[in-house]
Amino acid sequence: MGITQRKEREKEEMRQRILDAALHLFREKGYEGVSIRNIAEAIEYSPGTIYLYYKDKSEIFYALQYEAAALKRDHLLSAALLENPWERLQAIGRQYIDFGLKHPDLYDLLFIIRSPMESIENQDCWILGQATHAFFVETVQACIDHRYFKSTDADTIAFTLWCHAHGLVSMFVRERIRMYPEERREQLARDSFEMIIKMAATL
Amino acid sequence: MGITQRKEREKEEMRQRILDAALHLFREKGYEGVSIRNIAEAIEYSPGTIYLYYKDKSEIFYALQYEAAALKRDHLLSAALLENPWERLQAIGRQYIDFGLKHPDLYDLLFIIRSPMESIENQDCWILGQATHAFFVETVQACIDHRYFKSTDADTIAFTLWCHAHGLVSMFVRERIRMYPEERREQLARDSFEMIIKMAATL
DNA sequence: AAATGTAATGAACAGTGTTTAATAACGCAA
DNA sequence: TTGCGTTATTAAACACTGTTCATTACATTT
Known part of the structure; x- marks a missing residue:
């Protein structure tokens, strides 16, 4: 058989x-x-x-998008191992930006591209994304619980940090950082990440 | 004649x-x-x-992109009037996000869309963008000069703030905020903006 | 070896951006 | 008003696109 x-x-x-x-x-x-x-x-x-x-061209796209989401989840798992929530949060951020800069096309696939019929179609992918996002917010909440932040609004903190990371990667992926010379960009990304971490520590 | x-x-x-x-x-x-x-x-x-x-389809796109850049510059002028650099910086941020949420398609046109042959083609548009960005960095520098920030790295500060604003608007424009319920999104944007302002004040 | 079922094909359909030869419309001097 | 020269407009054509489908080729089973 x-x-x-x-x-x-x-x-x-x-x-x-x-x-x-x-x-x-x-x-x-x-x-x-x-x-x-x-x-x-x-x-x-x-x-x-x-x-x-x-069945059509978009299904190929969705299959790739799912593969990207799975790869991203795997990346995230390394950060998930850290016990201390504040260190875990930093690791998540670092991992997020790392993934974006290392796989710009996959990041594009996941977070930027306006794909055909931008809807709930590829639900598997959507569920994966929701899970990793939930993990992110939970980590922020854990930081709050452990008194790393004075502010107690986990959603807003998470959203703000995500805005920064997504904005940073997006500008690299879609090349909207032409005002900064090629050779300084990577350092700028690192500096900016450290800066947002320091800023977050004052929340 | x-x-x-x-x-x-x-x-x-x-x-x-x-x-x-x-x-x-x-x-x-x-x-x-x-x-x-x-x-x-x-x-x-x-x-x-x-x-x-x-001469072709992309030229229509570029013409629209230029119109959008000009409109955005006009929006920015209202912020430019403020004397105090720290208030001016806040106004610029508010204006940036306002513009993005009010004209998502124009924002898309300017900062996200991967247009045909993403190059130096539409130079007029590029010069306009460079000018407004320079104005933004100058304002950050003015804040440093007036001791609103302890940090003295204007480029990194400007970049970090821009990352946040661009990331925030991008997520709205490309609808990657489906994890937050429709009715909370606008408030979330406002809260996040206030949060980044408070964070920036500690720099 | 013949019959069956499935995998692969290439032609066809309706759409796309773009070019171009033919046509229509217009301004103007005689 | 007529005729000429420009210029604006068009329909048709070309090479492409995603997608479907009747036909063909082939591997498996009888």
Whole structure:
């Protein structure tokens, strides 16, 4: 009875081959810049074949988005190990920015790109994102409980810190930091992160 | 010899008519969602006519981007009137966020959208943006000079504050705040702005 | 070896941005 | 008013897009 298993495996391999080619192309030309024919050509199949594995172009995007969300969750887990909530919070921030600068296309995929029919479609991805966000807010709450902050509004604190991190990464990802010379940007990001941490410590 | 003048005026009117229709459509369906044929239909002309006034689709986008930058500069001028640098800085921030939340599509146009050939193309727009950013950094420097901050790194302070504002607006514009209920979002934005101001005061 | 079921194809459809040859509209001198 | 020269407008064409579907090719089963 190994045949159906092999078929299943081959199908999965094909799906992954499409995903790999798509990610590679999306990184180069962006979502709109890549056609189904491009992807088909990259894997040396005809355009129609793609539709046997993904029902349309956006489903390929969503599959990639889910992979990105899972990778991001894995990154986060390293920070989750720290017992002390204040150190954990700093680690989360560092990890968030690290992920964004290291995988700008995946970050774009997750947090910026206005994908086709920006809705609840890819629910798996959405649930993943919600869970990591909840973990973030809980850590802020833990900091409050342990008297690291005087302020007690966990939501606002979390949101404010997130604004900074998301803004920082976004500007890198969408290249809106042309006013700062190339060679200073990375240092600027580090300095700004340290600054927001110091600022947060006064909350 | 008023004929050439009238021709000139009519040409300008046509350009503006195209821009108005394009902005209206872009707001509804986004840059990629709008076709030249859609714009042509909206102004009741044939598709080819558009190309007599703008050399391609991206030029229409750039023209709109410039209009948005000019509007944003005008918004900023109200803040520029304040003498006290610390109050001026707060006003700039408030104005920045106000503009973003009031004109999400224009903000998108200016700071987020990955436009066709994201380069130095629309230099007018870029110069405008550079000027307003310089004004922002100068205000931070003025705050330092007047001992509102202990820290003396104007660039990092400015960048950090900008990260927060840009991140906040971005999340609204690209709707990445679905984890917060609709009715709380505006208040959250206000609270977060106040929080970052209080944090900045400790720098 | 023949029959069956599935995977792959390539043509077709309706859309896209853009170019261009043909046409219509206009201003102006005779 | 007529005819000429510009200029504005258009419809058609080209090469592309996402997507569907009847047909073909092939691996598996009988």
